[in-house]
Amino acid sequence: MSRLVVAADFGGTNLRSALVNEAGDVVERIDRSTPAEASPDAILREILQLFRDIVARAPAPPVSAALGVPGLIDADQGMVILAPNVAGFRNLVLTAPIEEQLGIPVFIENDASAAALGEFRFGAGRGTRHLLHATLGTGIGGGIVIDGRLYRGARGLAGEIGHVIIDPAGPRCNCGSRGCLESMVSGVAFAERARRVLATGSSPLLQEIVGARDPSAADLQAAAEAGDKTCEAEIRHGGHLLGLGLGSLVNVLNPEAITLSGGLLNMGDMLLGPMKESMHSIAYGPASGTIVRISSLGDEAGLLGAAAVAFERVE
Numbered sequence: 654m655s656r657l658v659v660a661a662d663f664g665g666t667n668l669r670s671a672l673v674n675e676a677g678d679v680v681e682r683i684d685r686s687t688p689a690e691a692s693p694d695a696i697l698r699e700i701l702q703l704f705r706d707i708v709a710r711a712p713a714p715p716v717s718a719a720l721g722v723p724g725l726i727d728a729d730q731g732m733v734i735l736a737p738n739v740a741g742f743r744n745l746v747l748t749a750p751i752e753e754q755l756g757i758p759v760f761i762e763n764d765a766s767a768a769a770l771g772e773f774r775f776g777a778g779r780g781t782r783h784l785l786h787a788t789l790g791t792g793i794g795g796g797i798v799i800d801g802r803l804y805r806g807a808r809g810l811a812g813e814i815g816h817v818i819i820d821p822a823g824p825r826c827n828c829g830s831r832g833c834l835e836s837m838v839s840g841v842a843f844a845e846r847a848r849r850v851l852a853t854g855s856s857p858l859l860q861e862i863v864g865a866r867d868p869s870a871a872d873l874q875a876a877a878e879a880g881d882k883t884c885e886a887e888i889r890h891g892g893h894l895l896g897l898g899l900g901s902l903v904n905v906l907n908p909e910a911i912t913l914s915g916g917l918l919n920m921g922d923m924l925l926g927p928m929k930e931s932m933h934s935i936a937y938g939p940a941s942g943t944i945v946r947i948s949s950l951g952d953e954a955g956l957l958g959a960a961a962v963a964f965e966r967v968e
């Protein structure tokens with residue numbers, strides 16, 4: 654019988670947990686909403702309960718557990734240093750109390766790093782040995798697999814590809830720098846581009862779509878798809894910049910493939926066309942052969958990422 658692990662995925666809106674087998678099948682799953690305003694104690698209680706409930710459904714004892722967390726983590730200490738989108742997640746030691754309760758090894762990982770390992774093991778990165786994964790959503794994250802193992806760096810912080818600088822005169826990023834990929838091409842950055850288009854009055858169509866609301870990346874996309882050239886140019890320019898960032902990383906790492914996931918992929922070829930073009934235009938030597946693949950894991954990407962970490966850690 655296939656071994657089982659416990660996988661958990663903690664985001665700003667949902668706390669999810671699952672039992673996953675070695676083939677990457679989610680055999681049981683529990684989704685709950687993230688408590689809106691929680692103290693570290695309250696959120697830890699919530700998490701312990703979630704783990705108790707999922708383990709109670711296991712037909713055989715799981716071999717390990719892993720949690721993906723959107724933020725800075727210290728994997729060795731089993732601690733979340735900072736997770737800006739999850740209330741109560743700051744300097745919180747997570748693994749020790751869960752281990753005590755479950756009696757199995759428990760690990761934490763940054764969610765984008767976990768997603769990279771998930772793609773490598775179960776998704777679009779299968780069959781590679783060297784992989785770069787980028788999550789293109791509200792923010793931009795990433796993970797690096799080298800020679801079949803997740804690359805964590807000296808302090809477990811590797812893979813922060815959203816903070817590669819592509820324009821030193823660009824907008825201020827959450828990290829304090831200017832012109833990071835995340836401040837120029839993320840969901841938040843595209844919403845800001847939409848705001849700028851509205852401010853110039855150059856897109857009546859976007860104005861009509863947005864009305865009195867605050868614009869989003871999806872509004873920019875909707876206007877572009879309805880034929881608005883200004884909005885389309887914003888998305889294409891974003892794609893071009895994304896390609897410069899990812900292409901630079903490809904030149905450093907020489908992965909066999911780049912896998913992509915996240916909500917911005919809804920923009921389709923309008924984003925990905927210019928991205929691939931600029932990525933390949935700056936590719937140096939062997940890096941020019943890198944393949945771009947779209948994640949096949951969908952809604953389960955976070956859970957399968959954590960599951961991949963749980964399996965890797967006990968191998």
Ligand SMILES: [Zn+2]
Pocket residue numbers: 815816826827828829830833835836
């Ligand atoms: Zn940054």
